[in-house]
Amino acid sequence: MKIRCLRFIIFLLITGYWLFLPASFAEEEKIFEIKAKKFSYNPSVINVRKGDRVKIRLISEDVTHGLYIDGYELNTRAFPGQDGSISFVADKRGRHAFRCSVTCGEFHPYMIGYLNVGPNARFYVFMFLTLFLAAGSFGLIIFRKED
Numbered sequence: 001m002k003i004r005c006l007r008f009i010i011f012l013l014i015t016g017y018w019l020f021l022p023a024s025f026a027e028e029e030k031i032f033e034i035k036a037k038k039f040s041y042n043p044s045v046i047n048v049r050k051g052d053r054v055k056i057r058l059i060s061e062d063v064t065h066g067l068y069i070d071g072y073e074l075n076t077r078a079f080p081g082q083d084g085s086i087s088f089v090a091d092k093r094g095r096h097a098f099r100c101s102v103t104c105g106e107f108h109p110y111m112i113g114y115l116n117v118g119p120n121a122r123f124y125v126f127m128f129l130t131l132f133l134a135a136g137s138f139g140l141i142i143f144r145k146e147d
């Protein structure tokens with residue numbers, strides 16, 4: 001009886017896990033509004049996780065500015081009163097510089113920001129739970145023999 005009860009609990013855990021899975025590990029959408037002004041971006045550093053869908057809205061507060069992301073080779077422009085936008089999946093890890101792609105004045109070359117793409121912790125949680133449940137399933141097989 002005790003074993004049967006335990007087996008049922010494990011069954012519920014496994015079923016719950018697989019039902020819960022698609023929602024919890026779905027990609028996250030991250031939206032940023034970056035204000036460009038001679039000669040900086042605000043914010044100048046944005047952090048995402050690998051696999052996130054990233055949307056960047058570029059707003060110019062003075063003259064025309066651009067935003068080019070190194071490594072992703074993506075570019076957009078923002079005119080005064082007309083925003084630029086970029087959307088992409090952050091599939092490359094690491095620190096990527098983004099820089100102004102429109103010559104906007106004497107300090108234009110120093111107009112730089114950073115996109116940090118960190119590890120996807122959700123992936124490791126997923127792996128851990130999968131191994132844990134695999135061990136649980138293995139336990140079920142052993143219990144069955146004793147029944």
Ligand SMILES: [Cu+2]
Nearest residue numbers: 065100104111
């Ligand atoms: Cu600029």
